[in-house]
Amino acid sequence: MKTIKNLLLLYAILVAQMPVVAVADNVSEYTIKAGFIYNFAKFTQWPDKSDELKICIFGKDPFGKNIDKIDGKISNGRTIRVIRTQKIDEVRSCHIAFLNIIPPERYLFERALKKIDGTHVLTVSDARNVTEFGVMIGLSINDDKIAFDVNHTMALASDLEISAKLLRLAREVN
Amino acid sequence: MTCASKIFAHEYNAGQVNIEAGDITEISLEQLLNTEVFTASKFNQKTSEAPSRVTVITSDAIRQFGYRTVKDILNSIPGLYTTYDRNYSYLGVRGFGLPGDYSTRILMLLDGQRVNDNIYDSFGIDYDSIINVDLIERVEFSAGPGSAIYGANAVFGVINVITKSGDAIDGVQVSADYASENSRRARVSAGSSFDSGIDALFSASAYKSDGADLYFPEFDDPATNNGVAVGRDYHESQNLFLKLKYESWGFEAAYNNRTKGIPTASYEQEFNMPPSETTDTLGMATLTYDSAIDSRSQVFGSISLGRFEYIGDYIYDYPPLTVNRDESLGEWWNAELRYQSTHFDNHRIILGTELQNNGTQQQANYDVDPFASYLDDMRSGERYGLYLQDEIKLSQQLILNAGIRYDRNIYGTNTSNIKKSIASPRLALIYAMQPETTLKFIYGTSYRNPNAYELFYPETLGYLPNTELEPEEVETFEIGIEHYLNNNFRLAASFYSNKTTNLIGLFEDPGTGDLFFNNLDDVTAQGTDLEAEYIDDNGLQLRSSYSFVDTEDKSTGVRLTNSPEHMFKFNMSAPVFRQNADAGIEFQYMSSRTTPNGGSTGGYSITNLTLSSQKIYERLELSASIYNLFDKQYADPVSVEHVQSSIVQDGRNFRIKASYTF
Numbered sequence: 001m002k003t004i005k006n007l008l009l010l011y012a013i014l015v016a017q018m019p020v021v022a023v024a025d026n027v028s029e030y031t032i033k034a035g036f037i038y039n040f041a042k043f044t045q046w047p048d049k050s051d052e053l054k055i056c057i058f059g060k061d062p063f064g065k066n067i068d069k070i071d072g073k074i075s076n077g078r079t080i081r082v083i084r085t086q087k088i089d090e091v092r093s094c095h096i097a098f099l100n101i102i103p104p105e106r107y108l109f110e111r112a113l114k115k116i117d118g119t120h121v122l123t124v125s126d127a128r129n130v131t132e133f134g135v136m137i138g139l140s141i142n143d144d145k146i147a148f149d150v151n152h153t154m155a156l157a158s159d160l161e162i163s164a165k166l167l168r169l170a171r172e173v174n
Numbered sequence: 175m176t177c178a179s180k181i182f183a184h185e186y187n188a189g190q191v192n193i194e195a196g197d198i199t200e201i202s203l204e205q206l207l208n209t210e211v212f213t214a215s216k217f218n219q220k221t222s223e224a225p226s227r228v229t230v231i232t233s234d235a236i237r238q239f240g241y242r243t244v245k246d247i248l249n250s251i252p253g254l255y256t257t258y259d260r261n262y263s264y265l266g267v268r269g270f271g272l273p274g275d276y277s278t279r280i281l282m283l284l285d286g287q288r289v290n291d292n293i294y295d296s297f298g299i300d301y302d303s304i305i306n307v308d309l310i311e312r313v314e315f316s317a318g319p320g321s322a323i324y325g326a327n328a329v330f331g332v333i334n335v336i337t338k339s340g341d342a343i344d345g346v347q348v349s350a351d352y353a354s355e356n357s358r359r360a361r362v363s364a365g366s367s368f369d370s371g372i373d374a375l376f377s378a379s380a381y382k383s384d385g386a387d388l389y390f391p392e393f394d395d396p397a398t399n400n401g402v403a404v405g406r407d408y409h410e411s412q413n414l415f416l417k418l419k420y421e422s423w424g425f426e427a428a429y430n431n432r433t434k435g436i437p438t439a440s441y442e443q444e445f446n447m448p449p450s451e452t453t454d455t456l457g458m459a460t461l462t463y464d465s466a467i468d469s470r471s472q473v474f475g476s477i478s479l480g481r482f483e484y485i486g487d488y489i490y491d492y493p494p495l496t497v498n499r500d501e502s503l504g505e506w507w508n509a510e511l512r513y514q515s516t517h518f519d520n521h522r523i524i525l526g527t528e529l530q531n532n533g534t535q536q537q538a539n540y541d542v543d544p545f546a547s548y549l550d551d552m553r554s555g556e557r558y559g560l561y562l563q564d565e566i567k568l569s570q571q572l573i574l575n576a577g578i579r580y581d582r583n584i585y586g587t588n589t590s591n592i593k594k595s596i597a598s599p600r601l602a603l604i605y606a607m608q609p610e611t612t613l614k615f616i617y618g619t620s621y622r623n624p625n626a627y628e629l630f631y632p633e634t635l636g637y638l639p640n641t642e643l644e645p646e647e648v649e650t651f652e653i654g655i656e657h658y659l660n661n662n663f664r665l666a667a668s669f670y671s672n673k674t675t676n677l678i679g680l681f682e683d684p685g686t687g688d689l690f691f692n693n694l695d696d697v698t699a700q701g702t703d704l705e706a707e708y709i710d711d712n713g714l715q716l717r718s719s720y721s722f723v724d725t726e727d728k729s730t731g732v733r734l735t736n737s738p739e740h741m742f743k744f745n746m747s748a749p750v751f752r753q754n755a756d757a758g759i760e761f762q763y764m765s766s767r768t769t770p771n772g773g774s775t776g777g778y779s780i781t782n783l784t785l786s787s788q789k790i791y792e793r794l795e796l797s798a799s800i801y802n803l804f805d806k807q808y809a810d811p812v813s814v815e816h817v818q819s820s821i822v823q824d825g826r827n828f829r830i831k832a833s834y835t836f
Binding site: 031032034035036038039043064065066069070073086087088103105106107142144145146147165166169 | 198199204209232234371469609
C-alpha cells in the first residue's frame with residue numbers, strides 16, 4: 001500500500017506543477033466546426049424548396065450546445081433545424097449530415113453512404129481522409145487551424161450546387 | 175496548448191466578433207479558416223494515442239480471408255500464434271505459449287466484458303469461442319501490459335471482440351457452410367434497429383464435424399489399431415447470442431457449448447477408445463449503462479453473470495474399462511463502474527472500480543462406474559479492483575498516459591483463505607513527432623493470479639498441494655513507432671523487453687516424482703513486432719508483419735518451449751472479376767519450436783486462399799476457401815499429458831459458404 005501512496009503523491013505533485021491554461025469552455029474545436037457547417041449551408045444550393053434546412057448529426061454528438069446556436073437561424077430564406085439521430089435512414093431527408101462514424105473505417109462510411117444514396121444530402125465528416133471514402137466535405141486540423149476538402153464529384157452527383165467561393169477556400173477539391 | 179486569447183486577438187479585432195456569446199454565424203468563412211482552435215479530446219481513442227500498439231481486424235477481413243473461428247483471426251495478428259492438441263487450442267503471445275498453459279496470460283473481452291473463466295482463467299478461441307465470427311464487427315488487440323486498467327490476466331495483451339449491432343444485420347440472415355471432413359455449420363440471425371430506438375440482434379448457430387481418422391506413430395501397434403484413431407476427432411458446438419440496445423442501456427447474453435472427441439489418448443488413456451471427449455459450456459449475461467453526464471464526462475456501469483462448466487470423460491483400463499470423469503463448475507458475478515472526464519483541460523481521467531464474486535469454483539474427479547471419488551473440491555472467492563488513469567496532454571505533441579490499478583484477490587474460503595494484493599502501474603509517453611509520425615514509450619507491470627486449477631486441483635491426484643503460489647508478475651518496457659508514409663501506407667514497429675517473475679509452472683519433485691505447481695525462476699523476453707499496411711484507392715489491401723522474440727528461462731539459460739523465434743505474416747486482398755469479388759491470400763511462416771521433451775518441431779509456412787463475393791446477387795454472400803493450399807505437413811508442440819511430443823495439424827482443406835439476408 002505504501003508504494004501506491006507514494007505514487008499518488010508523486011502524481012499529485014506532477015499535476016500541481018503543470019502549467020494551467022485558462023480556457024473558456026465553449027471556445028473549442030467544435031464551436032468553430034459548427035461555424036463551418038453554418039457556412040456550408042450558406043454556400044450550397046439544394047434542389048428542393050422547403051422552408052426548413054435540416055442539419056443532422058449522425059452518431060455520437062461531438063458538438064454539444066455549440067451547434068444549437070445555429071438552430072433557428074435563417075440561411076438563404078430557410079430556417080435551420082438541428083437534428084440528432086442514430087439512424088442512418090433518418091439522414092435521407094436531411095440537407096446536411098455530419099457523419100460521426102466510429103471507428104472511422106472506410107467500409108463503415110461506405111455502408112452509411114450507400115444507405116443515403118440517391119438523396120440530396122451534403123455529407124460532412126471530420127474523420128481522416130473521408131472525401132476519399134465518398135464524403136462530400138472533410139474537415140481536418142492543420143497547425144491548430146481547421147481546413148476542409150471537397151469531393152465535388154459526389155456533390156454534383158447528388159444535384160448539389162456548391163458555390164465557387166466555397167470551392168476556392170477549400171484546401172483540396174476533387 | 176495554445177492560449178485562449180489568440181482566438182480573439184490573432185486574426186481579427188477583439189470585440190468585433192464575440193464567439194463566446196454565440197455569434198458563430200456572423201463570422202466569415204475566411205475568419206473561421208484562420209482561427210486557431212483547441213482540439214477536443216474524444217472519448218473514443220485514436221489508436222495512435224493509445225498507450226499500447228493496437229491491431230484491428232474488421233469484419234471485412236473476416237470475410238475476405240475466410241476466417242472460421244476467433245483462432246484464425248488471432249493468427250493473423252503480429253506476435254500471436256496458436257497451438258492445437260486436437261482437444262483444445264491455446265493462444266501464444268510474444269514467445270509465451272508454454273505447453274499446458276490455458277491462454278491465461280491474455281485477457282479476452284466480449285464487448286468490453288471479461289470472458290476468461292474463474293477456474294482456469296481460460297477462454298475458447300476455436301469452435302469453443304463464445305461468439306460466432308460472423309457476428310464480429312471487429313477485433314482489437316492491444317499488445318503489452320494491460321493490468322493497469324484491466325487487472326489480472328492482461329499480462330501480455332488484451333483482446334476485445336466487438337460484436338455487430340442489429341442494424342448491421344438488418345433483417346433475417348441465414349448462413350450455411352460445408353468444409354473438409356464432413357464439417358458443416360449453419361447459422362440464423364435476426365437483427366434490426368427499430369423506430370422505438372431499440373436495436374436488437376439474435377443469433378443461433380450450430381457446427382458439426384466428423385473429423386478424420388488420424389494416425390499416431392507413437393501407437394503404431396496391432397494392440398492399438400496400428401496407431402489409427404478412427405472417428406475420434408469429431409467436433410461439435412452450438413452458439414447463441416442476444417444483444418439489445420436502447421439509448422444508454424445495453425443487454426447482452428452469449429452462450430457456447432462444445433464437445434470435442436480426444437483422438438490422442440492424452441493422460442495415458444486407452445488409445446482409440448470411445449467415449450473419450452470433453453464438453454465445455456460457457457454462458458454470460460451482461461447489463462450495461464453508458465451515458466454522457468455532460469459534454470465532458472461519461473459514466474459506464476455494468477453487471478455481469480457468468481457460468482462455466484467442463485466435463486471430461488477419460489477412458490482407462492484398470493481393468494475393467496472405466497470412465498474417469500473430470501468436472502469443473504465456475505459461477506461468478508461481476509460489477510464495474512467507470513467514470514471518464516475531460517473536465518480539467520488537458521486531462522482525460524478515467525476512474526473505475528470492479529468487483530467480482532466467484533461464488534462457485536468447484537472441481538471434481540471420479541470414476542463413473544464403479545464409483546470412486548478422487549477429488550471433490552469446492553471453493554469460492556472474491557476480488558476487488560480500483561483503477562485510475564490520466565491522459566495528460568503536456569503539449570500539442572506530447573501525451574503522458576499514467577495509470578495504476580490496485581487489486582485485492584481473495585481465494586479459497588472456509589479452511590484456507592488466501593489474500594493477495596497487487597498494484598499494477600503503467601506509464602506511457604506518446605510523442606507526435608510530426609502529424610504522420612508517433613513515438614510511444616511504455617513502462618508497465620502486469621500480472622495473473624494462480625488460478626483455482628493450479629491451486630486446488632492437484633490436491634488428491636498424485637499432485638502435491640501448493641497454496642503458497644504467488645501471482646505471476648511481468649515488467650515490460652516497450653518503444654513503439656508508427657509512421658504514415660502517405661495516406662495509403664502505414665508502418666509500425668515495436669521493441670519490447672519484459673521480465674517475468676514467479677512464472678507458474680508444473681514441477682516434478684526429483685525425490686518422490688510427485689508433481690506440483692510452483693513459481694519458477696525468472697523468464698526474460700526481448701523482441702520486436704514490425705508491421706506494414708498498404709491500402710490503395712481501388713480496394714487493394716496489404717498487411718504484413720514480422721515478429722522476432724528471444725525468450726530465456728533464467729534458471730536454465732534455455733529458450734522457452736513452444737516459443738518461435740521468427741514469425742512472418744502476409745495478407746493481401748484485392749478485387750477481382752471486375753470488382754465483383756475479392757480474392758484474399760494469407761501466408762504465415764513460423765520458425766521451429768522446442769517441445770517439452772527437448773525435441774523440436776520444424777519451421778513451416780502455410781498459405782490460405784479465399785474467394786468471396788457480395789455482389790453476385792443482392793443480399794447474397796458467397797465464399798470459397800482453401801486452407802493450407804500447398805498441403806504442408808507441420809506439427810504443434812503439445813504438453814506433457816501426451817505420449818506424443820507434437821501433434822500433426824490439418825493438411826490441405828476447404829470450406830464453401832453462403833449466406834443470404836431476407
